[in-house]
Amino acid sequence: MADDDRRTDGREGRDVEVPLRLYKTVTVFSTLIAVFAVVFGFLLLDAAALGTGLLRQLARSILGALSLSPSDSLLSALFAVAGLLSIALGAAVYVLGTRFKAAEMSAGDD
Amino acid sequence: MSLKEKDEHDHLGWMEEKQLSPIEKGYLFTLIWLDKRFRVVDYLELLETMYYRVNLQMPKSHTEQYNLDNKFWYWYPLYALGSFSTLAYVVAALSGALLGFYYTPSAAAAETGTVAYSQIAMIMQDLQFGFMLRSIHRWSAQVMTAAVFLHMLRVYFTGAYKEPRELNWLLGIVLISLTMGFGYTGYLLPWDQLAYWAGQIGVEMALSIPVIGEWVAQLVFGGFSLGAPTLQRMYILHVFLLPFVVTSLIAIHIAIVWMQGIAEPH
Numbered sequence A: 001m002a003d004d005d006r007r008t009d010g011r012e013g014r015d016v017e018v019p020l021r022l023y024k025t026v027t028v029f030s031t032l033i034a035v036f037a038v039v040f041g042f043l044l045l046d047a048a049a050l051g052t053g054l055l056r057q058l059a060r061s062i063l064g065a066l067s068l069s070p071s072d073s074l075l076s077a078l079f080a081v082a083g084l085l086s087i088a089l090g091a092a093v094y095v096l097g098t099r100f101k102a103a104e105m106s107a108g109d110d
Numbered sequence B: 001m002s003l004k005e006k007d008e009h010d011h012l013g014w015m016e017e018k019q020l021s022p023i024e025k026g027y028l029f030t031l032i033w034l035d036k037r038f039r040v041v042d043y044l045e046l047l048e049t050m051y052y053r054v055n056l057q058m059p060k061s062h063t064e065q066y067n068l069d070n071k072f073w074y075w076y077p078l079y080a081l082g083s084f085s086t087l088a089y090v091v092a093a094l095s096g097a098l099l100g101f102y103y104t105p106s107a108a109a110a111e112t113g114t115v116a117y118s119q120i121a122m123i124m125q126d127l128q129f130g131f132m133l134r135s136i137h138r139w140s141a142q143v144m145t146a147a148v149f150l151h152m153l154r155v156y157f158t159g160a161y162k163e164p165r166e167l168n169w170l171l172g173i174v175l176i177s178l179t180m181g182f183g184y185t186g187y188l189l190p191w192d193q194l195a196y197w198a199g200q201i202g203v204e205m206a207l208s209i210p211v212i213g214e215w216v217a218q219l220v221f222g223g224f225s226l227g228a229p230t231l232q233r234m235y236i237l238h239v240f241l242l243p244f245v246v247t248s249l250i251a252i253h254i255a256i257v258w259m260q261g262i263a264e265p266h
């Protein structure tokens, strides 16, 4: 990475200067995606913990249509892993978004 | 105003000349792709423009005229507390209406404890989203109490209770009392140990009032000791009487603010 992409304020991490319009795109969509991914992740965790949830019934009926019937504990484990992944994805999308700064922002940085 | 694309920037061309890692490239590419299709940013910018245009039409406030913003700006978020109280009230009303589908105000014996208590247990343990529903109701109730109290402090410390707003201050005192009434009557509804002994305290407080104490205890608690009539009265107060009265008073309270205009700092 080019040197001018390093932060000047001594904090770790990379700063990328982008046009203002692109900065807005990044902020709006990364936040939206992060929110949805994290909430969805918690729904999946809920489905993992709760034997009777709607999401779980849905997954069961879809798998049933493919003539699969996994055990309850396998299903729970899958839901838990998927939930954690979704939350991690949301966090990653958000964190990645924070490195993009509009021109006016990275100059002073507070 | 139209949503015609301005096309002022060539995003992809820009990306080529900048040194970006493959992840960053993919990231930006995906978000730009989404933005081109859903155009949320364009709509937000439109709202922003409209906000400023409407704002320019407004007459200058006292605060702007005498340039008080620089001294006063940190109070402004606290002006939202009245609306925040209203919002919490609406959330409590909606979640409460849903809880009403499942709760029974009966002190009759059930398999474990009373019917009222076992219904609460059913909501918490068996009902889909029941735990969440009751939590939303309790949290919104407590948030409302806190918000109303902080709103009162904001009104006091900005001097907004002064002439000609004395009536709204008095109405506010009635409202905060009724808000606490909501809290108390609701607290008794589960009819568990906490509820029962809180009720006992209530009866004794009523009885301690000189001259009219026994009458008040009869009226509010349905007797001198707790029982089925107590629970039934608390229920009717909580889901019938208070909602009507508080909703009307909030409407009047806000109507008065609307007519008098918000108090400006001096």
Ligand code: HEM
Binding pocket: B078, B079, B080, B081, B082, B083, B085, B086, B148, B149, B151, B152, B155, B160, B161, B165, B168, B169, B170, B171, B172, B173, B175, B176, B179, B250, B253, B254, B257, B261, B262, B263, B264
């Ligand atoms: C259920 C409880 C209450 C609700 C929903 C409520 C709602 C509101 C709202 C939406 C406003 C507009 C301004 C703002 O939000 O700050 C307002 C203003 C006002 N409130 Fe309340 N309020 C409540 C309780 C109280 C209490 C406890 C008091 C004081 C004892 C009070 C006194 C006033 C006064 C004097 C104003 C006019 C302030 C001004 O013009 O700047 N209110 N109220």
